[in-house]
Amino acid sequence: MSSILPSSNSYDDFNTWSPSIPEYCLQNELSDNDILAIDLPGNQKPSQNNIVSIPSTPPPSPSNFANYMDKYLRPVPQDCPLPDFSDVDKLVASLFGDKESPQDDLDKYLRPVSQYCQYDDVSNVDKLMTAVFRDKKRLQNSPDYHRISQNRFIPTEVDMEVMQEINQSQLEGGYANRVLIYDQGQSIQCPPVTNGLRFHQGGMNPGPSFNNNQEFNAFMGYEPSYEQNFLDNYDFGTAQIATLDDSNMQVQDESTCDFELTSSSLKTANPIEISQNPQQSGSQRIDRNEWFIVSKVDGKKRAPLLHEFLRRLLDNQKYSHVAQYVDRKKGIFTFYQREEAANLWQHVKARNSDSKMTYDKLARGIRYYYSGGIIRRTAGRFTFRFGIILASIKRSPIEIADAIKNFNSKLNSIELIQHLIQYIPNETEIDAFNQLSIAKEKLSPADRLVYEILLIPYYKERLNTIKFKLIFADNCNLLNAQIRLVNEACTFLYHSSHIKELLEIILSVLNHLNSTPTHRILTLDDLSKVCDLKTPKTRIPIMNIISQICNDRHSDIFDLKQNYNLISTASKIDLTIIKYEIEQMKQQSEQIQIWLNKFDDRIDIEVI
DNA sequence: CAGTCTTTTCCTGCTT
DNA sequence: TAAGCAGGAAAAGACT
Numbered sequence: 001m002s003s004i005l006p007s008s009n010s011y012d013d014f015n016t017w018s019p020s021i022p023e024y025c026l027q028n029e030l031s032d033n034d035i036l037a038i039d040l041p042g043n044q045k046p047s048q049n050n051i052v053s054i055p056s057t058p059p060p061s062p063s064n065f066a067n068y069m070d071k072y073l074r075p076v077p078q079d080c081p082l083p084d085f086s087d088v089d090k091l092v093a094s095l096f097g098d099k100e101s102p103q104d105d106l107d108k109y110l111r112p113v114s115q116y117c118q119y120d121d122v123s124n125v126d127k128l129m130t131a132v133f134r135d136k137k138r139l140q141n142s143p144d145y146h147r148i149s150q151n152r153f154i155p156t157e158v159d160m161e162v163m164q165e166i167n168q169s170q171l172e173g174g175y176a177n178r179v180l181i182y183d184q185g186q187s188i189q190c191p192p193v194t195n196g197l198r199f200h201q202g203g204m205n206p207g208p209s210f211n212n213n214q215e216f217n218a219f220m221g222y223e224p225s226y227e228q229n230f231l232d233n234y235d236f237g238t239a240q241i242a243t244l245d246d247s248n249m250q251v252q253d254e255s256t257c258d259f260e261l262t263s264s265s266l267k268t269a270n271p272i273e274i275s276q277n278p279q280q281s282g283s284q285r286i287d288r289n290e291w292f293i294v295s296k297v298d299g300k301k302r303a304p305l306l307h308e309f310l311r312r313l314l315d316n317q318k319y320s321h322v323a324q325y326v327d328r329k330k331g332i333f334t335f336y337q338r339e340e341a342a343n344l345w346q347h348v349k350a351r352n353s354d355s356k357m358t359y360d361k362l363a364r365g366i367r368y369y370y371s372g373g374i375i376r377r378t379a380g381r382f383t384f385r386f387g388i389i390l391a392s393i394k395r396s397p398i399e400i401a402d403a404i405k406n407f408n409s410k411l412n413s414i415e416l417i418q419h420l421i422q423y424i425p426n427e428t429e430i431d432a433f434n435q436l437s438i439a440k441e442k443l444s445p446a447d448r449l450v451y452e453i454l455l456i457p458y459y460k461e462r463l464n465t466i467k468f469k470l471i472f473a474d475n476c477n478l479l480n481a482q483i484r485l486v487n488e489a490c491t492f493l494y495h496s497s498h499i500k501e502l503l504e505i506i507l508s509v510l511n512h513l514n515s516t517p518t519h520r521i522l523t524l525d526d527l528s529k530v531c532d533l534k535t536p537k538t539r540i541p542i543m544n545i546i547s548q549i550c551n552d553r554h555s556d557i558f559d560l561k562q563n564y565n566l567i568s569t570a571s572k573i574d575l576t577i578i579k580y581e582i583e584q585m586k587q588q589s590e591q592i593q594i595w596l597n598k599f600d601d602r603i604d605i606e607v608i
Numbered sequence: 609c610a611g612t613c614t615t616t617t618c619c620t621g622c623t624t
Numbered sequence: 625t626a627a628g629c630a631g632g633a634a635a636a637g638a639c640t
Contacts, residue, residue, distance in 0.1 A: 303638095306615070351615065351637040360628090365615055367630065381624090381628065616636070623629075 331386030373446020401452035489570030
């Protein structure tokens with residue numbers, strides 16, 4: 001595919017597409033006094049003689065711009081359309097016994113993600129756009145800037161000493177300086193030495209080096225649980241994929257947009273909030289609504305039962321200081337602040353009483369669950385373990401076990417199956433069941449269910465097969481939705497002339513400011529780091545200059561905002577995770593094929 | 609209003 | 625020895 005950008009190295013070509021600073025001056029009728037550059041070769045001490053006008057030669061052209069564009073924003077291959085999961089039922093059928101359906105379908109649906117969409121880092125562009133919009137806003141509203149014409153702003157604070165200070169502190173360290181001087185001596189020095197960007201002079205030129213403060217993809221709290229030995233423990237986790245949260249897709253309204261100008265505001269764009277603030281005990285407000293259970297049948301709200309309260313407590317990071325899972329997979333949890341937990345329970349529970357709830361009483365309530373198998377004993381202090389939830393299931397243990405044996409996924413919810421997988425008994429427990437001293441009829445419902453399941457041949461494999469069957473379609477649809485979104489964002493970016501324009505401006509400015517021949521040409525690789533750069537003295541972001549140029553000459557770039565949602569959302573999707581999930585699903589389906597072949601009594605296998 | 613379920617309260621004995 | 629745990633007994637709130 002041909003790029004809209006010139007591939008030639010010639011400055012002439014460069015001038016035709018890149019708005020260089022001198023051109024910018026010329027076209028805006030600015031004099032040499034408006035914008036100057038300091039050119040200081042080597043460690044030469046600065047003086048007035050070093051202040052020269054911007055060289056007439058434009059900055060070197062990033063000759064590989066087009067290549068970078070291709071590298072970062074590769075188009076979607078035309079011959080590989082997105083998968084359509086509309087016939088996922090057929091696919092499931094092919095996996096679970098319907099030999100008419102070709103097995104190839106699975107490969108078709110679970111192709112490597114690289115075949116659907118190709119991009120490396122949408123988030124870089126996301127950050128850039130954020131910075132540009134942010135500075136535009138700041139330009140318009142900030143008291144720190146003074147509007148000198150319709151679209152021109154200068155810092156209100158005149159810092160006449162900035163030149164000397166920069167000369168002293170920067171040049172001793174061997175940095176070259178470029179200072180843009182706006183009107184009467186008001187100066188913006190760029191690039192700064194803060195944030196790790198240094199412009200080395202002389203000798204080997206390593207080019208700009210940046211802090212290695214790579215943003216990590218916050219990704220809505222996803223914790224990748226990479227099972228190395230998943231074939232051993234058969235635990236097919238539900239695909240944990242980023243949920244498309246609409247609330248995070250909204251671009252802030254112009255009138256309420258309030259970006260901070262500190263570099264940390266970008267680093268924490270998508271924080272995972274892990275509160276470390278312990279709740280004060282006693283009189284703190286407890287929002288009961290937070291704890292209410294909403295009935296699936298009639299939508300009525302009610303206070304939680306004790307075991308429901310415990311689940312919610314443990315699932316809420318806010319209360320991690322009160323109680324936390326020691327081993328989430330096994331359902332083992334510990335109270336860290338017992339009286340705090342009791343206090344919470346006091347305010348949340350349905351039945352009222354004048355007396356104070358204590359941990360002792362709370363624990364007695366928990367111990368009542370032992371007999372039903374909802375919670376089991378552990379050896380640890382203040383430590384309990386969840387058992388199998390049968391409270392909300394009306395069918396008998398024998399019915400449930402029967403459904404598992406016959407792969408009846410309609411009679412088994414994914415919650416129950418996951419739960420059963422979670423609490424598959426260990427060797428000791430299996431031995432205990434084998435040497436049962438009491439009649440099986442006298443077991444608790446939970447124990448009776450485990451007892452019945454243990455009698456089923458290949459019960460672990462059956463449970464995992466049913467689980468895979470139950471979540472496969474949902475997983476496919478979720479993956480598909482996310483891939484589609486990334487794909488759309490890639491396509492948009494690749495074809496967006498505004499994005500190209502923006503990137504060109506940024507690269508032009510940066511290369512111009514760093515235009516001595518020995519300096520490495522800045523490329524798209526460097527763009528994401530540019531967002532945080534500020535002048536050391538006046539703390540003016542580089543992006544401010546970019547914004548100003550956009551404001552003055554390319555205001556149509558701000559139209560990008562209309563499509564910003566798409567890029568912003570897509571940039572939060574981590575393709576690595578999607579790739580991992582697809583790979584997992586493939587492995588699982590292969591494993592299930594093996595299992596299905598060994599289920600000797602594979603009778604009445606129900607096909608969805 | 610009775611019956612049921614789920615705690616709540618209090619307690620004794622046992623264990624760590 | 626104190627603190628925590630186990631579980632019996634009875635009562636009580638909430639719900640059906």
